[in-house]
Amino acid sequence: MSQLAYALDSQSGVQQQPALLCHQQDLVPFSGVAARFGQHAIALFYLPGQAVELYGVSHIDPATGAPVIAHGLIGESGGDFYIAAPLHKQQYRLSDGQCLSDSTLKLQVFTVQLRDGQVWLSPDRMVEPRGC
Amino acid sequence: MTTSITKQLLVIGNGMVGQHFIEQWLSQQAAHQHDDCDWQLTVFAGEDRPAYDRVHLSDYFSDGNAGKLQLAADSFYSDNNVTLKLDEPVLAIDRDAKTVSTAKARYFYDKLVLATGSYPFVPPIAGNDNAHCLVYRTIADLEAISASSKDAKVGVVIGGGLLGLEAANALKLQGLEAHVVEFAPQLMPVQLDKDGGELLRNKIEQLGVSVHTDKATSSITEGTEQRLQLNFSDGSLLQTDLIVFSAGIRPQDQLGKDAGLELGARGGIVINNQCQTSDADIYAIGECALYQGQLFGLVAPGYQMARTAAAVLAGDNSQSFTGADMSTKLKLLGVDVGSIGDAHGRTPGSISLRYRNDLAGEYRKLVLSPDGKQLLGAVLVGDNSYYDTLLQYALNGIALPGEPQSLILPQTSGKPLLGPAALPATATLCSCHNVSKGAICAALDSGVQDLAGIKSCTKAATGCGGCAALLKSVVEHELTARGVAVSTDLCEHFSYSRQQLYHLVRVDGIKTFNQLIQRHGRGHGCEICKPAVASILASCWNEPVLAKPHVALQDTNDTFLANMQKNGTYSVVPRIPGGEITPTMLISIGKVAEQYQLYTKITGGQRIDLFGATLDQLPLIWQQLIDAGFETGHAYGKSLRTVKSCVGSTWCRYGVQDSVSMAILLENRYKGVRAPHKIKMAVSGCTRECAEAQSKDVGVIATENGWNLYVCGNGGMKPRHADLFATDLTDEQLLSYIDRLLMFYIKTADRLQRTATWMNNLEGGLEYLRDVIINDSLGLAAELEAQMQLLISNYQCEWQTVLNDPAQRARFNSYVNAAAPARSEFGFVPERGQLIPTRQLKIDSKETSL
Ligand code: SRM
Ligand SMILES: Cc1cc2nc3c(=O)[nH]c(=O)nc-3n(C[C@H](O)[C@H](O)[C@H](O)COP(=O)(O)OP(=O)(O)OC[C@H]3O[C@@H](n4cnc5c(N)ncnc54)[C@H](O)[C@@H]3O)c2cc1C
Ligand code: SF4
Ligand code: FES
Numbered sequence: 012m013s014q015l016a017y018a019l020d021s022q023s024g025v026q027q028q029p030a031l032l033c034h035q036q037d038l039v040p041f042s043g044v045a046a047r048f049g050q051h052a053i054a055l056f057y058l059p060g061q062a063v064e065l066y067g068v069s070h071i072d073p074a075t076g077a078p079v080i081a082h083g084l085i086g087e088s089g090g091d092f093y094i095a096a097p098l099h100k101q102q103y104r105l106s107d108g109q110c111l112s113d114s115t116l117k118l119q120v121f122t123v124q125l126r127d128g129q130v131w132l133s134p135d136r137m138v139e140p141r142g143c
Numbered sequence: 144m145t146t147s148i149t150k151q152l153l154v155i156g157n158g159m160v161g162q163h164f165i166e167q168w169l170s171q172q173a174a175h176q177h178d179d180c181d182w183q184l185t186v187f188a189g190e191d192r193p194a195y196d197r198v199h200l201s202d203y204f205s206d207g208n209a210g211k212l213q214l215a216a217d218s219f220y221s222d223n224n225v226t227l228k229l230d231e232p233v234l235a236i237d238r239d240a241k242t243v244s245t246a247k248a249r250y251f252y253d254k255l256v257l258a259t260g261s262y263p264f265v266p267p268i269a270g271n272d273n274a275h276c277l278v279y280r281t282i283a284d285l286e287a288i289s290a291s292s293k294d295a296k297v298g299v300v301i302g303g304g305l306l307g308l309e310a311a312n313a314l315k316l317q318g319l320e321a322h323v324v325e326f327a328p329q330l331m332p333v334q335l336d337k338d339g340g341e342l343l344r345n346k347i348e349q350l351g352v353s354v355h356t357d358k359a360t361s362s363i364t365e366g367t368e369q370r371l372q373l374n375f376s377d378g379s380l381l382q383t384d385l386i387v388f389s390a391g392i393r394p395q396d397q398l399g400k401d402a403g404l405e406l407g408a409r410g411g412i413v414i415n416n417q418c419q420t421s422d423a424d425i426y427a428i429g430e431c432a433l434y435q436g437q438l439f440g441l442v443a444p445g446y447q448m449a450r451t452a453a454a455v456l457a458g459d460n461s462q463s464f465t466g467a468d469m470s471t472k473l474k475l476l477g478v479d480v481g482s483i484g485d486a487h488g489r490t491p492g493s494i495s496l497r498y499r500n501d502l503a504g505e506y507r508k509l510v511l512s513p514d515g516k517q518l519l520g521a522v523l524v525g526d527n528s529y530y531d532t533l534l535q536y537a538l539n540g541i542a543l544p545g546e547p548q549s550l551i552l553p554q555t556s557g558k559p560l561l562g563p564a565a566l567p568a569t570a571t572l573c574s575c576h577n578v579s580k581g582a583i584c585a586a587l588d589s590g591v592q593d594l595a596g597i598k599s600c601t602k603a604a605t606g607c608g609g610c611a612a613l614l615k616s617v618v619e620h621e622l623t624a625r626g627v628a629v630s631t632d633l634c635e636h637f638s639y640s641r642q643q644l645y646h647l648v649r650v651d652g653i654k655t656f657n658q659l660i661q662r663h664g665r666g667h668g669c670e671i672c673k674p675a676v677a678s679i680l681a682s683c684w685n686e687p688v689l690a691k692p693h694v695a696l697q698d699t700n701d702t703f704l705a706n707m708q709k710n711g712t713y714s715v716v717p718r719i720p721g722g723e724i725t726p727t728m729l730i731s732i733g734k735v736a737e738q739y740q741l742y743t744k745i746t747g748g749q750r751i752d753l754f755g756a757t758l759d760q761l762p763l764i765w766q767q768l769i770d771a772g773f774e775t776g777h778a779y780g781k782s783l784r785t786v787k788s789c790v791g792s793t794w795c796r797y798g799v800q801d802s803v804s805m806a807i808l809l810e811n812r813y814k815g816v817r818a819p820h821k822i823k824m825a826v827s828g829c830t831r832e833c834a835e836a837q838s839k840d841v842g843v844i845a846t847e848n849g850w851n852l853y854v855c856g857n858g859g860m861k862p863r864h865a866d867l868f869a870t871d872l873t874d875e876q877l878l879s880y881i882d883r884l885l886m887f888y889i890k891t892a893d894r895l896q897r898t899a900t901w902m903n904n905l906e907g908g909l910e911y912l913r914d915v916i917i918n919d920s921l922g923l924a925a926e927l928e929a930q931m932q933l934l935i936s937n938y939q940c941e942w943q944t945v946l947n948d949p950a951q952r953a954r955f956n957s958y959v960n961a962a963a964p965a966r967s968e969f970g971f972v973p974e975r976g977q978l979i980p981t982r983q984l985k986i987d988s989k990e991t992s993l
Contacts, residue, residue, distance in 0.1 A: 033960040037959035039954065042702075055959075072711075075710075078711050082703070084669075084699070086671075087636075088669065090666075097699035097707055
């Protein structure tokens with residue numbers, strides 16, 4: 012694992028307040044960007060017009076440890092949205108981070124919200140360990 | 144019609160074969176309405192659920208869904224007036240009174256069918272009755288294994304046959320450390336020979352399952368570290384938390400035995416070729432039946448017996464069971480294993496041919512008849528792609544080709560494939576349901592339109608599934624022969640092939656993915672269709688790939704105009720047309736590389752690759768390169784890579800044309816043109832071919848009189864030599880042929896299909912292509928050239944475009960809300976004077992790229 016991924020990963024901090032991550036104009040419709048919160052790297056996927064418009068998952072690729080998940084392609088199957096990891100194309104469901112092709116791989120999910128043009132990170136589920 | 148009497152038909156056992164019997168019986172009833180009596184069908188099931196698919200039993204562990212395995216809908220039985228008595232095993236048969244009795248009642252029969260299957264054999268080892276000693280046959284067994292695994296660490300399977308290895312995989316899936324203990328000196332002694340067994344063992348051990356062969360278990364006692372301890376006769380021990388016995392199956396023949404039916408010496412209810420037992424009113428089918436001294440532990444023969452018995456009972460004596468093929472192929476723990484016919488070469492005088500490759504982990508053996516003309520048997524480990532063809536040779540007695548070893552040697556272009564066309568109509572494709580190629584053709588002739596229809600009307604490929612690939616190729620071949628289009632849907636969002644989508648885009652003038660999916664697709668797209676459509680749009684209109692509507696469609700490499708490397712950094716490849724570069728330009732590349740500490744390598748394509756740039760650095764690096772006069776090399780795009788060149792007549796004493804100038808001309812002409820896959824070209828200055836033009840999509844070799852053009856060559860995974868397409872061309876002819884050829888490829892190829900594969904699949908092949916391109920047989924030439932001209936004139940250096948647009952440039956920030964990460968954070972170490980990624984990145988090789 013790269014040092015960056017390691018640093019991003021080993022941090023655990025309890026956050027009490029919702030935190031402002033970035034602004035709506037930083038998002039790219041139907042694609043991903045990465046944001047940092049403390050030592051966490053969070054991939055944000057923006058799907059304007061969909062039932063859930065914003066997803067937040069770990070930016071770290073569980074299979075390689077590389078910080079690249081935000082740069083994958085968004086796909087949809089049977090109504091579920093997923094992200095295809097850019098390096099080896101594993102598919103991770105955006106709603107819960109589960110890898111669809113390998114049950115041992117999982118992305119940490121972050122609770123993020125788009126409010127008044129701002130992207131907020133909720134305090135819950137912040138210290139959950141990574142799933143692999 | 145005479146007044147009908149109702150007769151009783153009882154079936155004991157609702158396993159796979161019992162169920163198939165019910166279905167066959169019902170269809171016989173439908174076909175033979177003339178019978179003067181009504182039958183009432185009653186089925187006794189020993190288990191508490193209706194018949195399910197035992198073959199796919201292990202799926203229960205991957206998805207935990209027992210319901211999915213059920214063979215017929217719950218309503219099937221009542222809808223068809225079949226009485227199903229669940230959890231009501233038959234305890235005894237009284238042949239004189241013609242009754243069977245269960246714990247609940249006695250039932251009369253006129254005819255009786257035994258379909259009681261087998262039970263797992265548990266060797267008589269002291270301690271085998273422990274609660275954590277289990278077997279692998281029913282859903283209830285799997286539930287028990289699952290429960291026992293809950294707080295277990297280690298699991299052992301006793302028995303290294305087919306089922307044992309499947310059980311070992313199940314234990315692994317349960318998260319246990321799995322072991323297989325086999326009595327024989329090798330795995331799968333029944334199906335494989337010694338070499339095959341050895342190779343399989345290596346492979347399985349590599350997957351983390353420990354294999355212990357030549358081990359006889361003498362007792363099972365309480366363990367110290369784990370719950371149980373296996374004590375072997377050689378004094379060694381193995382501790383485990385649970386044991387799954389998979390030491391073979393035994394026919395469930397107790398009822399028959401008690402009733403005095405004739406049994407085989409080692410068990411099994413003896414049947415004749417009409418599936419009748421020694422009592423003419425009692426039939427036996429499936430794994431409990433013994434035909435000519437042989438038991439059949441597979442579904443295909445069981446289904447044949449079910450079909451025979453149903454026909455005979457309905458008064459049709461034309462059917463008979465005459466034994467069955469016991470060939471199998473499966474994927475065990477991800478390893479291909481196949482065994483056909485006389486795998487051990489037991490036929491006197493038989494000849495064997497073997498191929499063994501320990502490096503690739505592949506083993507194949509052919510067993511030939513003494514005259515070497517027929518295939519009697521085969522063993523495959525590591526690659527089952529050979530299975531279908533070999534099985535057809537063996538089953539249908541097709542005469543072998545002159546050099547039979549070519550059938551098992553690694554695939555080369557010369558491999559005589561037994562294609563769907565070569566199979567005789569009598570060839571059995573699906574042995575489970577006894578469906579021949581002729582039956583498939585008849586179904587197609589009667590109006591069935593597709594593979595799904597064929598499956599539901601002939602049932603082919605709905606048993607063990609082993610014939611699915613072959614069936615698909617036969618159906619597609621036959622449909623094509625009948626002029627029916629074969630489904631080539633791109634993905635779940637578009638019911639069109641790439642070629643059809645290309646057409647729609649062009650004809651409707653579609654400019655964005657959203658327009659296309661709204662008009663001609665459904666859903667929201669995926670990583671298959673988005674880049675494919677992005678490429679089509681670029682091939683048609685050549686708008687910048689990063690223009691707003693296209694941004695979200697691009698593969699990562701296209702999004703950032705750079706190839707992502709394994710640690711998340713990127714590579715930078717400037718274009719160096721024809722490999723020609725001035726010293727000043729060379730120095731400027733060196734300076735940039737030095738400033739950003741990029742790992743620098745000369746590529747196999749005659750240019751220079753700079754590795755290890757972070758996302759944030761890419762625009763800075765490219766700005767400097769563009770200022771120095773470089774442009775993007777499209778190393779990331781499905782587009783022209785390099786036009787390789789030799790020095791040609793300018794310097795070389797043999798050169799007859801200026802290959803460098805031609806290479807530079809071609810590279811500049813086609814750079815940036817998006818295609819179904821990448822395109823490579825080369826130009827050599829004479830026939831000595833130093834530029835290796837014949838291994839390229841487009842190869843040009845100089846002659847005294849001009850240029851010879853070669854097309855559709857390929858290096859890479861499956862090399863193909865390019866074909867000579869036209870000779871002694873002028874510069875103008877050369878360019879117009881290449882224009883047309885590339886545009887025709889772009890129009891008609893599949894997604895991610897290189898020109899070599901495209902050509903291999905092109906009906907009519909080289910001749911047809913010559914006709915279209917040179918003779919303009921489709922009248923397309925002018926249009927193709929005009930389209931290419933549009934692409935050429937719309938060319939812009941994508942990096943230049945990005946640098947000019949602040950919005951696009953912003954995408955190269957690693958984080959939207961934080962400063963760029965330092966490059967050191969990605970983990971670099973020095974090697975031979977340059978920086979490379981730290982090596983401990985775990986790359987999972989089983990994932991596929993691209
Ligand atoms: C850099 C280079 C290796 C080197 O150090 O020499 C290279 C590197 C890559 N090759 Fe290659 N190939 C390179 C020459 C070749 C050659 C040789 C040649 O072009 O003369 C071949 C065989 C010839 C051919 O393609 O017909 C080659 C056959 C492949 C293939 C297999 C293609 C096939 O049809 O089977 C792939 C995979 C693919 O494209 O699907 C591939 C894919 C790749 C990728 C893009 C894999 C990836 O997606 O990350 C590599 C990334 C390079 C990067 O990040 O910049 N590379 N690759 C060469 C770059 C040449 C250039 O200047 O553009
Ligand atoms: C894990 C696994 C994988 C397999 N994989 C393959 C494969 O890939 N390919 C292949 O061809 N075959 C495979 N098989 C074998 C295949 O499942 C059997 O050949 C097939 O199920 C046999 O069918 P049957 O109806 O004869 O017996 P069964 O399916 O065993 O059915 C017999 C039924 O009769 C019931 N019964 C027994 N006695 C009584 C009684 N007295 N009263 C009432 N009911 C009774 C039993 O409870 C049972 O439900 C596999 C088997 C297993 C366990
Ligand atoms: S191909 Fe011919 S011209 Fe080119 S370098 Fe080789 S020998 Fe010289
Ligand atoms: S051979 Fe088993 S399904 Fe066709």
